[in-house]
Amino acid sequence: MLSDAIKAELRAIVGEKNCLDRQEALVAYSYDATPMQQALPDAVVMPASTAEVQKVVQVAARHQIPIVTRGAGSNLCGGTVPVGGGIVMSLHRMNQIVEIDEQNLTITVQPGVRTVDIHQAVEAKGLFYPPDPGSMVISTIGGNIALNSGGLRGLKYGTTKDYVLGLEAVLPNGEVIRTGGKLMKDVAGYDLTKLWVGSEGTLAIITEAILKLIPKPTTQRVMLAMYADMEQAARSVSDIIANRIIPGTLEFLDQGTIRVVEDFKQIGLPTDVAAILLIGQDGEAQIVDRDMERIAEICQKNQAVQIKVAKTDEEADEVMTARRSALAALSRMRPTTILEDATVPRAQIAPMVAAIQEITDRFGLNICTFGHAGDGNLHPTCMTDARDHEEIERVEQAFEEIFAAAIDLGGTITGEHGVGIVKAPYLEWKVGAAGMEVMKGIKRAFDPHNLLNPGKMFAKESRNRVVVNRA
Amino acid sequence: MLSDAIKAELRAIVGEKNCLDRQEALVAYSYDATPMQQALPDAVVMPASTAEVQKVVQVAARHQIPIVTRGAGSNLCGGTVPVGGGIVMSLHRMNQIVEIDEQNLTITVQPGVRTVDIHQAVEAKGLFYPPDPGSMVISTIGGNIALNSGGLRGLKYGTTKDYVLGLEAVLPNGEVIRTGGKLMKDVAGYDLTKLWVGSEGTLAIITEAILKLIPKPTTQRVMLAMYADMEQAARSVSDIIANRIIPGTLEFLDQGTIRVVEDFKQIGLPTDVAAILLIGQDGEAQIVDRDMERIAEICQKNQAVQIKVAKTDEEADEVMTARRSALAALSRMRPTTILEDATVPRAQIAPMVAAIQEITDRFGLNICTFGHAGDGNLHPTCMTDARDHEEIERVEQAFEEIFAAAIDLGGTITGEHGVGIVKAPYLEWKVGAAGMEVMKGIKRAFDPHNLLNPGKMFAKESRNRVVVNRA
Numbered sequence: 036m037l038s039d040a041i042k043a044e045l046r047a048i049v050g051e052k053n054c055l056d057r058q059e060a061l062v063a064y065s066y067d068a069t070p071m072q073q074a075l076p077d078a079v080v081m082p083a084s085t086a087e088v089q090k091v092v093q094v095a096a097r098h099q100i101p102i103v104t105r106g107a108g109s110n111l112c113g114g115t116v117p118v119g120g121g122i123v124m125s126l127h128r129m130n131q132i133v134e135i136d137e138q139n140l141t142i143t144v145q146p147g148v149r150t151v152d153i154h155q156a157v158e159a160k161g162l163f164y165p166p167d168p169g170s171m172v173i174s175t176i177g178g179n180i181a182l183n184s185g186g187l188r189g190l191k192y193g194t195t196k197d198y199v200l201g202l203e204a205v206l207p208n209g210e211v212i213r214t215g216g217k218l219m220k221d222v223a224g225y226d227l228t229k230l231w232v233g234s235e236g237t238l239a240i241i242t243e244a245i246l247k248l249i250p251k252p253t254t255q256r257v258m259l260a261m262y263a264d265m266e267q268a269a270r271s272v273s274d275i276i277a278n279r280i281i282p283g284t285l286e287f288l289d290q291g292t293i294r295v296v297e298d299f300k301q302i303g304l305p306t307d308v309a310a311i312l313l314i315g316q317d318g319e320a321q322i323v324d325r326d327m328e329r330i331a332e333i334c335q336k337n338q339a340v341q342i343k344v345a346k347t348d349e350e351a352d353e354v355m356t357a358r359r360s361a362l363a364a365l366s367r368m369r370p371t372t373i374l375e376d377a378t379v380p381r382a383q384i385a386p387m388v389a390a391i392q393e394i395t396d397r398f399g400l401n402i403c404t405f406g407h408a409g410d411g412n413l414h415p416t417c418m419t420d421a422r423d424h425e426e427i428e429r430v431e432q433a434f435e436e437i438f439a440a441a442i443d444l445g446g447t448i449t450g451e452h453g454v455g456i457v458k459a460p461y462l463e464w465k466v467g468a469a470g471m472e473v474m475k476g477i478k479r480a481f482d483p484h485n486l487l488n489p490g491k492m493f494a495k496e497s498r499n500r501v502v503v504n505r506a
Numbered sequence: 507m508l509s510d511a512i513k514a515e516l517r518a519i520v521g522e523k524n525c526l527d528r529q530e531a532l533v534a535y536s537y538d539a540t541p542m543q544q545a546l547p548d549a550v551v552m553p554a555s556t557a558e559v560q561k562v563v564q565v566a567a568r569h570q571i572p573i574v575t576r577g578a579g580s581n582l583c584g585g586t587v588p589v590g591g592g593i594v595m596s597l598h599r600m601n602q603i604v605e606i607d608e609q610n611l612t613i614t615v616q617p618g619v620r621t622v623d624i625h626q627a628v629e630a631k632g633l634f635y636p637p638d639p640g641s642m643v644i645s646t647i648g649g650n651i652a653l654n655s656g657g658l659r660g661l662k663y664g665t666t667k668d669y670v671l672g673l674e675a676v677l678p679n680g681e682v683i684r685t686g687g688k689l690m691k692d693v694a695g696y697d698l699t700k701l702w703v704g705s706e707g708t709l710a711i712i713t714e715a716i717l718k719l720i721p722k723p724t725t726q727r728v729m730l731a732m733y734a735d736m737e738q739a740a741r742s743v744s745d746i747i748a749n750r751i752i753p754g755t756l757e758f759l760d761q762g763t764i765r766v767v768e769d770f771k772q773i774g775l776p777t778d779v780a781a782i783l784l785i786g787q788d789g790e791a792q793i794v795d796r797d798m799e800r801i802a803e804i805c806q807k808n809q810a811v812q813i814k815v816a817k818t819d820e821e822a823d824e825v826m827t828a829r830r831s832a833l834a835a836l837s838r839m840r841p842t843t844i845l846e847d848a849t850v851p852r853a854q855i856a857p858m859v860a861a862i863q864e865i866t867d868r869f870g871l872n873i874c875t876f877g878h879a880g881d882g883n884l885h886p887t888c889m890t891d892a893r894d895h896e897e898i899e900r901v902e903q904a905f906e907e908i909f910a911a912a913i914d915l916g917g918t919i920t921g922e923h924g925v926g927i928v929k930a931p932y933l934e935w936k937v938g939a940a941g942m943e944v945m946k947g948i949k950r951a952f953d954p955h956n957l958l959n960p961g962k963m964f965a966k967e968s969r970n971r972v973v974v975n976r977a
Contacts, residue, residue, distance in 0.1 A: 136745050138853035161750055183693045194691060197668065198698070210940040217851035218869070219881035220665060220921035222704050223929070223936040224652045224963060225945045229700035233693050250750035273609050279632055279721035322790050336532035380688035382609035450691035458694070465694040471680040474696045476951030482943065492695060 045305035067108035106175030112455025146177025165192035185231030185451030190409030252317035269385030284315035285409030299364035377441035378450030459494035527926030538579035577646030617648025636663035654704030656922030661880030723788035740856030755786035756880030770835035830927025848912035883921035930965035
């Protein structure tokens with residue numbers, strides 16, 4: 036609990052109406068998009084500037100109050116749930132595009148700008164910001180940076196980290212620091228920029244970012260390839276890459292996902308196939324056309340039962356929207372949807388999908404898998420019910436085995452969602468005891484009093500999810 | 507000085523002939539490619555495996571002996587000069603390409619592999635490893651990773667950091683740790699991989715790396731554009747980018763550099779022009795041709811006095827070799843050559859070149875400038891004589907002003923050469939006092955006893971170079 040005196044300090048900084056402590060406000064900021072994770076903050080503050088963020092951090096540092104920074108709260112790892120109480124700091128009011136620099140090909144943004152607004156602003160100028168996380172219509176760039184968000188274009192274009200050139204951040208001691216700049220090359224000291232991208236708000240609070248832009252591809256095309264057999268789809272993925280083609284998008288949906296997406300969107304997906312690949316290419320028209328032909332040949336050689344090339348932009352949009360709606364479609368099935376994020380080297384997709392299927396069957400669960408086949412980033416998604424404790428226990432055991440399978444195949448426990456609360460118990464599986472020690476050392480170096488987003492990334496011990504009944 | 511007992515321990519690990527302490531060996535490992543920097547180690551060890559590296563580190567940790575890891579020693583920041591004495595560990599025997607994985611598009615290498623050998627090995631398979639530092643025919647990949655080396659292709663393809671997917675490293679406490687993997691997406695914990703790239707051997711010793719490959723561009727073309735005026739050349743650079751063309755190479759040579767390069771290589775460069783742009787594009791033939799035409803138009807519009815497109819691969823090679831020989835050519839002029847690395851946002855190239863010229867004239871020095879115009883990474887290069895203490899003092903003052911000018915223009919003190927010894931006194935200019943504290947905290951977290959490459963990156967206080975007479 037925060038004392039009235041501390042709340043008065045916070046109100047003096049951000050203004051009366053931007054410091055909330057009514058119960059309904061606290062509840063509204065007690066959860067994010069992650070199922071079964073909830074904790075009440077003691078106050079919610081909504082600063083409008085770096086100076087206000089700095090002052091809030093100074094107050095928090097003085098009184099040793101935890102701060103959990105958040106944007107839209109669309110993350111899927113419990114990354115913004117205030118498990119240690121304290122202050123939730125929402126940066127949604129810092130939502131200005133500061134500058135688009137067409138000479139240096141950069142955009143400077145405040146953390147509360149929505150990802151999709153960046154896309155639209157730069158594309159209007161013929162420029163392109165590739166990272167496109169599934170949540171991009173609601174997610175903010177600050178959250179994307181905190182979690183190093185990926186998306187459908189990761190294979191060809193990389194993820195958020197590849198586009199962050201410089202940051203302004205407030206350190207846990209209240210100092211403001213700037214890293215990088217409008218610079219394509221900068222090796223002055225340790226790379227704080229890349230370290231902070233993906234550090235989940237545990238090291239510093241990002242208050243401004245300079246992002247790299249590239250020229251917008253002039254042409255985009257999309258096709259669907261349907262398969263009676265998962266192995267053939269996986270082999271197509273490998274063969275496309277082995278033929279030295281890097282598609283702009285190379286997505287995968289299994290039969291379960293296809294069925295619910297078709298039920299939701301009705302765009303004519305065949306619900307009797309085992310797998311669909313959604314393959315897109317972008318770039319210059321003649322190259323895109325040539326690549327699409329070669330890709331279609333490769334899919335045919337691998338026994339695709341049907342190949343459907345989107346003929347118009349509208350058709351292409353429809354297909355992409357269908358893929359993007361996979362989570363929403365799956366969420367309609369049962370009360371609780373758990374979207375996971377195991378990632379393997381792309382050559383291991385077929386064994387990974389087989390492992391997920393075997394584990395799903397053995398635990399008697401309903402898990403559908405879709406995701407970014409091109410970069411091995413799969414989203415096994417379990418439709419379940421948080422109120423059924425016996426089932427949830429099986430879900431946890433199944434995901435534990437799925438993470439283990441990913442590690443065994445040379446993969447990782449999270450490709451783009453982050454560690455947060457839900458993957459913390461498994462982080463050591465990937466990075467080892469020595470890796471955990473090193474990471475904890477970094478955390479201590481930045482935040483010795485553990486004030487920034489405590490309880491994330493580093494688990495106390497438990498390897499099981501905490502089940503909170505939200506029914 | 508190391509005791510005989512410690513040397514016996516080291517010999518037992520790496521074998522008699524791979525542990526040197528004769529005076530001539532110590533001298534051979536007392537310097538790198540950086541002028542005026544020299545210090546004798548106490549011993550040189552040459553391990554052949556990660557296990558041997560680990561054992562050497564354990565010995566060093568037990569006896570609190572500094573370790574300076576090195577590859578070819580081609581760095582230009584004094585990064586491998588053993589200023590604290592102790593052990594120089596050369597990794598040149600760990601020179602195996604472990605695997606080229608054509609399905610996952612990765613190459614796994616030991617640190618002692620030469621950069622050019624990676625290029626040749628992957629290009630033979632139609633694949634491409636873009637980073638091409640000027641020293642690539644002698645530099646090793648371990649050194650490239652330690653310093654986050656750039657090169658001529660940085661503008662379009664990025665630098666070493668953008669291609670490192672995973673690392674094996676030995677920590678200062680002797681533990682071996684693996685990060686990342688053959689994974690395009692991995693957000694499991696803090697990004698140790700990217701933190702170690704560019705950490706100059708101060709945090710961990712890299713013993714293996716997984717690098718990302720991309721398909722090799724099928725076509726490469728090169729042109730030279732000559733200008734009577736530097737401003738016109740700089741405006742051409744800005745206009746090319748503003749026209750949404752990202753060339754594979756976009757290099758700049760000033761008149762002084764042109765003259766010495768022509769004198770050295772005799773390929774017919776006009777020595778009366780103020781500046782030459784060397785502009786290359788790679789990719790698919792039809793796109794490359796179209797881009798080259800558009801680039802030529804832009805250069806013409808900006809009053810290029812002559813444009814010369816290389817007609818054959820041999821002509822293109824000749825032009826690229828001429829550019830790559832700039833440092834060698836300049837080095838012939840006087841006893842000491844100091845190659846610097848100030849970097850600015852690309853839109854600031856013209857003011858930066860003007861500032862360098864003004865400073866050069868004011869201090870009465872001989873400084874030529876060439877570099878990577880496309881990414882604002884300039885190499886002002888001073889031809890001087892280390893024995894002339896009065897002149898060297900002016901050189902130091904001039905470079906100090908050049909770094910200050912770069913910072914004032916939104917740039918940095920080093921784009922691709924690293925901090926090492928020579929930039930350490932200026933690092934705070936770029937990252938600020940708070941940045942220095944944070945970086946020192948990271949160093950302490952990894953290496954509390956300051957055993958890995960001590961005396962680098964963090965200067966005690968001096969802002970002047972230590973002049974060591976090598977004449």
